[in-house]
Amino acid sequence: EQKQDLNGINVLITAGPTVEEIDPVRYLTNRSSGKMGYSLAQEAADRGANVTLISGPTKLAHPTNVTVIDIMSAKDLQQKVESKFAQNDFVIMAAAVSDFHVKTIADQKIKKNGKNLQLDLVANPDILAGLGRIKVHQRLVGFAAETQNLLENGNKKLKEKNLDMLVLNDVSRSDIGFNSSENEVRLLQPEKEPKLLKKNTKENIANEILDQLLIL
Ligand code: C5P
Numbered sequence: 001e002q003k004q005d006l007n008g009i010n011v012l013i014t015a016g017p018t019v020e021e022i023d024p025v026r027y028l029t030n031r032s033s034g035k036m037g038y039s040l041a042q043e044a045a046d047r048g049a050n051v052t053l054i055s056g057p058t059k060l061a062h063p064t065n066v067t068v069i070d071i072m073s074a075k076d077l078q079q080k081v082e083s084k085f086a087q088n089d090f091v092i093m094a095a096a097v098s099d100f101h102v103k104t105i106a107d108q109k110i111k112k113n114g115k116n117l118q119l120d121l122v123a124n125p126d127i128l129a130g131l132g133r134i135k136v137h138q139r140l141v142g143f144a145a146e147t148q149n150l151l152e153n154g155n156k157k158l159k160e161k162n163l164d165m166l167v168l169n170d171v172s173r174s175d176i177g178f179n180s181s182e183n184e185v186r187l188l189q190p191e192k193e194p195k196l197l198k199k200n201t202k203e204n205i206a207n208e209i210l211d212q213l214l215i216l
Contacts, residue, residue, distance in 0.1 A: 004048035005214065011049040012088040013041045014081060014095035016056035019072045022119065023106035030096050033179045034058035036143070037094035039202040041066045044090075044210055052088070054080050056095060074098050074124040081127060085138070090213050092141040093128045094167075100124060132162030139164045139213050145171040145178070150186070151194060158188050164216055165189050167209060175199075187212055 015037020020028045034055060041053040042063035051066040054077060062068050071077045074097050085091060100121035110117065128142050142163045146153045147170070154168040168186040170176070176184045176199060184199040187209065197208050 002046050006044055006047040006049035006210065009044075009049045009090060010088040011041075011044045011051045011090045011092070012054070012081065012084050013037050013044070013051065013092045014054045014077060014097075015041070016058040017096050018056050018074045018077055018098045020074070020098050020101045021072075021105045022102050023108065023110045025109050028098065028100075028102070029056075030098065031178050032056070032058075032096035034060050035179075035181060035202050036183060036206070037092070038063055039206040040092055040094060040209065043203060043206040047207075047210065049090075052084055054084070054095070074101060074127070078125065078127045078130075081131070085131060085134070088138060090139050090141070090210075091131060091135075092209075093131075094143050096145075097127060098124055126161070128163070129161045135162065139216055141165045141167065141209070141213065143167045143169065145169045147172040151188075154186065154188050154194075158190065165209070165213065168194075189216070 016034035017030045017032040038060050041051050045051045045065040053066050054069045054071055056071060069080050071080055101124055103120035103122045131140055140163050142161055144154055144157050144166055150168055150170055154166050158166040166188040168188055176182050182199055183202050183205045185197050187195040197205055
């Protein structure tokens, strides 16, 4: 019998990639599978939380007892997250948000003409940093995928985005993280020693993240 230790807690989770349109048939996206965010959503719901999952397109089945909101672009994601932020207690940004969008989405398919094509890419706002500036009671969690100077880069993001926890992935390893069903992460929290969660299933990693949030 599963412990119901998240009873009454409202949890907002984002997961998966975002998709930025170029024209009616083309888009920019990334390799995020959504597995980590979906595992967090399922485990939180199984422990009694009221869970809302805001998800980019993935191949995964919807978690059970979770409200799922589908989004495509970073802008969609931002609107949905900001509209749900006030009523949630734990806010976990596991989505791989596109850092750029295409300046002008063509309304017709762009034709080739034998010449090169330049796309004008505009920087997207950092949604998580924005939430860090307006948070009140929320425990705010970010993810970071790094290939070098893990702790240094991770601690910088923890501080700059005003987070309560940063889940740090080493993406230079191919046996964990992106697209894998296993992960090994470090949890960074302000004024605490980093906590290594050794290689394990994403379900177990999700439960450890939720355990740590509960004692914050
Ligand atoms: O700075 P970096 O992109 O590594 O930070 C990753 C974290 O920030 C993730 O939690 C991701 O969901 C979030 N993020 C965001 N908006 C962006 C880019 C990243 O909320 N435009």
